[in-house]
Amino acid sequence: MKPDFETMSKAELRSYVIAHRDDNEAFYMLVDRLKADNKDAVRYPCPKTPEDWEKVPKLIEEQIKKLEK
Template sequence: MKPDYNTMTTAELTAYVLSHRDDVAAIDALVDRRSPDSEATWFEGPKSVEDMERMSREFEQELKKRIQKHD
């Protein structure tokens, strides 16, 4: 009998998935809980060539910061 994934905390479900890696239903339940928007950085779209160039520089700076953070 499979456990009720809805009653598990995210930590419990993560531990369960790690010890039952072939339980696709458990993996699906864990992935369904994820909220990528909470981790997203939203940017306004460019309205001109200058905006596009500025955004390109800002993206590059942000990527460099994140890479340095993980080094």
């Protein structure tokens, strides 16, 4: 009998997935939870041009300042 993934904490679910790597249901439940926790995260596309790469240090600095607050 499988455990109730809905009632498990994220840490418990992560431990379960590591111990039961072939359990796709548990894996997808963990991925869904991680996505839900980060739904407001800002995502930047991979830089493709030299101009994009020039913006990277500034974006990193901005993110560090947000995290320090």
